Amino acid sequence: MIDYWPLIGILLVVLGFALKFNPMLVVTVSAIATGLIAGMGPVEVVSTFGKAFNDNRIIAIVWIVLPVIGLLERFGLQQRAAAVIRAMKNATTGRLLVLYLVYRQLTAAIGLHSTAGHPQTVRPLVAPMALAAAEKQHGALDEDTAETVKAFSAATDNVGLFFGEDIFFAIGSIVLIQQILSTYGYELAPLQLAVWAIPSAIAAFLIHGARLLLLDRRLGRRP
Amino acid sequence: MITLHWLYALAGAMFAAFAILSAFDASNRKRLGNAAFWGLMAVSLLAGDWIGDLGNGLLVLGLAALAGFGFIGRSHPPTTDDSERAAWSGRLGNKLFLPALIIPATALIGTLAYNYTPLGQAGWIEPKRETYVFLGLGVLLALATIFAWLRPPALAPLQEGRRLIDAIGWAAVLPQMLASLGVLFAAAGIGDAIGALTRMAIPEGSVFLTVAVFGIGMALFTMIMGNAFAAFPVMAAAIGVPLLIGQYHGDPAVVGAIGMLAGFCGTLMTPMAANFNLVPAALLELKDQYGVIRAQVATALPLLAVNILLIYLLAFR
Numbered sequence: 001m002i003d004y005w006p007l008i009g010i011l012l013v014v015l016g017f018a019l020k021f022n023p024m025l026v027v028t029v030s031a032i033a034t035g036l037i038a039g040m041g042p043v044e045v046v047s048t049f050g051k052a053f054n055d056n057r058i059i060a061i062v063w064i065v066l067p068v069i070g071l072l073e074r075f076g077l078q079q080r081a082a083a084v085i086r087a088m089k090n091a092t093t094g095r096l097l098v099l100y101l102v103y104r105q106l107t108a109a110i111g112l113h114s115t116a117g118h119p120q121t122v123r124p125l126v127a128p129m130a131l132a133a134a135e136k137q138h139g140a141l142d143e144d145t146a147e148t149v150k151a152f153s154a155a156t157d158n159v160g161l162f163f164g165e166d167i168f169f170a171i172g173s174i175v176l177i178q179q180i181l182s183t184y185g186y187e188l189a190p191l192q193l194a195v196w197a198i199p200s201a202i203a204a205f206l207i208h209g210a211r212l213l214l215l216d217r218r219l220g221r222r223p
Numbered sequence: 224m225i226t227l228h229w230l231y232a233l234a235g236a237m238f239a240a241f242a243i244l245s246a247f248d249a250s251n252r253k254r255l256g257n258a259a260f261w262g263l264m265a266v267s268l269l270a271g272d273w274i275g276d277l278g279n280g281l282l283v284l285g286l287a288a289l290a291g292f293g294f295i296g297r298s299h300p301p302t303t304d305d306s307e308r309a310a311w312s313g314r315l316g317n318k319l320f321l322p323a324l325i326i327p328a329t330a331l332i333g334t335l336a337y338n339y340t341p342l343g344q345a346g347w348i349e350p351k352r353e354t355y356v357f358l359g360l361g362v363l364l365a366l367a368t369i370f371a372w373l374r375p376p377a378l379a380p381l382q383e384g385r386r387l388i389d390a391i392g393w394a395a396v397l398p399q400m401l402a403s404l405g406v407l408f409a410a411a412g413i414g415d416a417i418g419a420l421t422r423m424a425i426p427e428g429s430v431f432l433t434v435a436v437f438g439i440g441m442a443l444f445t446m447i448m449g450n451a452f453a454a455f456p457v458m459a460a461a462i463g464v465p466l467l468i469g470q471y472h473g474d475p476a477v478v479g480a481i482g483m484l485a486g487f488c489g490t491l492m493t494p495m496a497a498n499f500n501l502v503p504a505a506l507l508e509l510k511d512q513y514g515v516i517r518a519q520v521a522t523a524l525p526l527l528a529v530n531i532l533l534i535y536l537l538a539f540r
Binding site: 001003004006007009010012013014017018022023024025027028030031034035037038039040043045046047048049050051052053054055056057058059061062063065066067068069070071072073074075076077078079080081083084105107111112114115116118119120121122123124125127143148150151152153154156157159162163166172173175176177178180181184186188192193194195196197199200203204207208211 | 227230231234237238264267268271272275276277278279281282283284286290291292298302303305307308309310311312313315316317319320322323326327330334337338359362365366373375379380382383386387388393395397398399400402403404405406407408410411412415416417419420421447452455456459464468475476477478481482483484490491494497498499501502503504506507509510511514515516518519521522524525529532533
C-alpha cells in the first residue's frame with residue numbers, strides 16, 4: 001500500500017512559496033514535517049537533512065568568483081560593457097541575447113557548461129550590455145522595462161544551458177537516464193541518448209530566439 | 224591529487240573573511256547576524272566532514288533561523304560610486320575585459336587540455352571535477368592579474384565580494400537547502416506516491432495521451448522537486464518503462480532523452496529551482512523575485528508541447 005501522507009510536505013512548500021514566507025524557513029519546516037510524517041525520529045530528521053546539506057556543498061563553490069566580479073565592478077566593468085554596446089551601430093537587446101543563447105548552447109553542448117553562468121557572465125557582462133542596447137532602442141528605460149530586460153538576460157542563460165548540456169554525452173543527466181534504463185534491462189550508450197537532445201535544442205533556440213526578437217519590437221516602440 | 228576539498232577550503236576561507244568583515248562593519252545594524260550566517264557557511268565548508276550529520280543538521284537549522292527571522296541585512300562595504308566607475312571605464316578601455324575573461328578562459332582551456340591532451344593522464348585532479356578546479360585556478364589568476372595591474376587596496380576583493388554576497392543574501396544558500404529537501408522527500412517515499420497518482424491519470428489505449436501525461440508529469444514533478452533528476456526515476460518507473468517502452472514499444476533512447484528535457488521545461492517555471500530562477504533575480508537586483516520565472520514561462524510551455532510531440536513522432540517510428 002502506498003503511503004500518501006508525506007505529500008503534505010509538498011503542500012507545505014507550495015503554500016509557503018505562494019504566501020511568500022521566507023523560503024529558507026519554508027524549506028526547513030517542510031523537510032522536518034516530511035521526515036516526521038514518514039516515521040523518522042526528530043534526531044534522525046535533522047541528521048538526514050544535515051548530511052544531505054554537507055553532501056551538496058559543491059553548489060556553494062561557484063561563489064568564489066564574487067571577489068573577482070566585485071573587484072572588476074569597482075573598476076567600471078559594467079560601465080565598460082555598456083559603452084561597447086553603445087558604440088555598436090546595429091546592436092539590439094534581442095540580437096545580443098540571441099548571440100548569447102547560441103554561445104551558451106554551443107559551449108554547453110561540448111561540456112563547458114560551468115564556464116558561464118549568472119555570477120560569472122550574466123551580472124557583469126550580459127545584463128549591462130542588454131540594458132545599454134535597450135536604452136539605444138527605447139530611450140531612457142522605466143523601471144519595469146529595465147526589469148524585463150534583466151529578467152530576459154537571466155532567462156536566456158537558463159534556456160541556453162538546459163537545452164545545450166544534454167547534447168554533451170558525459171553530463172550527469174545523460175548518465176542518470178542510462179543508469180535508470182539499464183536497471184530495466186535497456187542498455188544504451190551515452191551517445192545514443194545525447195543525439196536525441198538535438199531536436200529539442202533546435203526547438204528551444206527557435207522558440208526563445210523568436211521571443212527575443214519580439215522583445216526587440218517591443219523595445220523599438222518608443223514611449 | 225587536487226580534490227573538491229581544496230575548493231571547499233578556498234570557499235570556506237572566503238566566507239570566514241566575509242564573516243569577520245561583517246562583524247566589524249559598524250554601518251550595518253544587523254552586522255552580528257550577517258557574521259553568524261556567513262560564519263556558519265564557513266564552518267560547513269571548512270569542517271563539514273568532522274562535525275557529524277547531527278552537527279551539520281543543527282548548523283542548517285541555524286542558517287534557516289538567522290535568515291527566516293530577519294537577522295541578516297544588506298551591507299554597504301566601501302566601493303567606488305557610479306561617476307568614479309565611469310571614469311575608470313573610460314581610462315582603462317576594453318582592456319578591462321581581459322581579467323573578466325580569465326575565469327571562463329581558464330576553465331574552458333583547462334578542461335579541454337585536461338581531457339584531450341596527455342596532461343590529464345597524470346591524474347592529479349579528482350575525476351570529473353576538473354572544470355571546478357580550473358574555475359578556482361581562474362579566480363586566483365584573475366585576482367593576481369588585477370592586483371598586479373590596478374593595485375586595489377588589499378582588502379578590496381573581500382569587501383567587494385561581501386558587497387555582492389550580501390546583495391544576494393540567504394538566496395545564496397537556498398539551492399543547497401532545496402537539494403537537501405529533495406533527499407528527505409525521496410527518503411519519505413514521495414516519488415512512489417506521485418508515481419501512483421500519475422498512473423491513475425492515464426487513459427487506456429491512447430499512445431499520444433500516454434506520452435502527454437508522461438511529459439506533463441515530468442514537468443510538474445520537476446517543478447515540485449526543483450530538479451528533473453529527481454523526477455526522472457519516478458516517471459520512468461510509473462509510465463516511461465512499463466507503458467511507453469514496454470506496452471507500446473517506444474524507442475527507449477528517445478523516451479529517456481526527451482523525457483528528461485520535458486522535465487527541464489518544468490525547471491524553467493519553478494521557484495524550487497532556486498539557483499537558476501531565484502538567485503539570478505537577487506543577483507540582478509530585481510524587485511520581483513519571480514521575475515526570471517515570468518520571463519521563462521512563455522518559452523517553457525510551447526517547448527514542453529514540442530517535446531511531447533517529439534517523443535510521439537520519434538519514439539514510435
